[in-house]
Amino acid sequence: MGKKYSMRRRIWQAVIEIIIGTCLLILLLLGLTFFLRQIGQISGSETIRLSLDSDNLTISDIERDMKHYPYDYIIFDNDTSKILGGHYVKSDVPSFVASKQSSHNITEGEITYTYSSNKHFSVVLRQNSMPEFTNHTLRSISYNQFTYLFFFLGEIILIIFSVYHLIREFSKNFQAVQKIALKMGEITTFPEQEESKIIEFDQVLNNLYSKSKELAFLIEAERHEKHDLSFQVAALSHDVKTPLTVLKGNIELLEMTEVNEQQADFIESMKNSLTVFDKYFNTMISYTKLLNDENDYKARISLEDFLIDLSVELEELSTTYQVDYQLVKKTDLTTFYGNTLALSRALINIFVNACQYAKEGEKIVSLSIYDDEKYLYFEIWNNGHPFSEQAKKNAGKLFFTEDTGRSGKHYGIGLSFAQGVALKHQGNLILSNPQKGGAEVILKIKK
Template sequence: MGKPEMTVKHSQTEMIEFNDILSMLYQKDAELVTLLEAERKAKKDLSFQVAALAHDIKTPLTVLKGNLELLDMTELTNQQSDFLNSADNSIKAFEKYFNDMIQYSRLLVEEKDYQEEIFLPEFLEELDTEARAIMDTHEVEFNVIKRVNLEFFKGNQLNLSRALINILSNAARYSSGHKKVTLSVIEEEEFLVFHIWNNGPAFTKEALESADNLFYTENKGRNSKHYGIGLSFAQVVAKNHHGKLVLQNPPTGGAVVSLSIKK
């Protein structure tokens, strides 16, 4: 049902009740095709609009960056240097935001292969290297715990790696005190699970209900560089791997985000 490329012969039986049910199913099938096509079109429109907007903004951003570089070559007071650094940081945050938006919009319409064979030890080694660079920047103690016998699994390596790095970056950002983040890789009967724990504050009730929604962020401050795209991206990646994204407050404290994918 709902597959436009399939042609199903509309047959009838000699039983009125069966014919009524079949008629309803054929009608629902046609409605599903229409709804799915509308959803695909909406996603493509979103991706196109984001790409067009990013293209239009690239030129003024390039001009701004060029002018900042020229200003940096002149004699500046300490206050002017601070203003210049602030403007430069704002442009970098803006570029990151648009890059995240482009990645998310592409993910919605892409038809990439999620059956790529991935060697788990190598995948985890590359993930560990990238994650430690982030943790060092935030001065976070980072540990990896492996409880797996699995060597190979199927999925999309690039998107899965991006999703996990997004979660790890959030974990590093929200850890507190003597900052700690732990990545636990656990093999279950049907799923491969990535648990990411940090010792920051627990998720609020609102966060548990809404954190995977696009643009949601608990930080309501005007200067926040967190735009709420990362977890939405991770959720789509998990679903594309026939898995799920779960947020939890463990009894030991801190917060956990678990991304599971079908083995």
């Protein structure tokens, strides 16, 4: 690529192009005027006086001499005042006649009618102090106006041409920036790393290419880490579930034997512990699957159908936890985009959490759905203890649990899973304490 230059220099180059073009345009106008003058298409501004000193001049002699001048004229007979010849337009005849009758030059504005005569003829010349077209059809257009219009149009074309090339060059550079920005972080090989003649754009492009490669490397490394985590969790779950399955079988064998009341309590406690372990590992597997989920998160979903299916599960959970459950729909939205399975699991996790920490004795949990121009909101509220500041900051983190006001019934995975789902939907998880009391969790997703 050739020599590079700054953006300021490129703009000044465009300005200089316009200035040089303007000078050339002025020279072109002067040259055009000189050329038209030479071929007799426009009259000059100087005043001439035709000499008719000889009485032997004929009309042909006068007409032959007048061909050398770009002026209108009329030849009058001195005896009869009739027009014997000339080159003129009818609208100017009264002025020619007035000059003939007065035998003097007369001036009308910028036009002078010059009178000359001998014994037989009188000649009146029409001369304009301003250049004008000698062609009677074109004379309706002032030559000065013609030059102004020519200059104005030429200047506009010149500016448009120069600015167009400037904008085109800038646009090409912006398109190069857009091209790499849209593929930022993608593992792709660009056939040719685009360069720019403008230093500022070239620096931006080089930086974007470098950052894109770094980001692509980090994303790929994170993807491998997630796959490794998923594999490790799956392997760990398998390794742990195997002895748990054996233990579960042994407990079932013990139940078949005669045991006393205390032993029966021990067996029941072990069964509950096994259930907790099983639920814990299933939750961990679900979370790691979400990390590696490559499914489509832009499927078109019917909001009504989604809420009908979701409500079936939420009503069952509300019965299990003995909760007064309410569904409030505050939107006219019919469809949105997302992943049905992931959203359902996330909302169920939040709902279970809300049920567990609702106010004992009169548990109330509500699910409200509303939207704005960009996002769809699922708000789950309970009438339990409000969130602490620590919980609002860290509840979305894996394995975070809060001791104050919480019974330790969960493992710190549910809200972390919901946060992951929200991020996959280009949204967020929001924890807040409304003025009406209680606590609420809002799952915000892009529509």
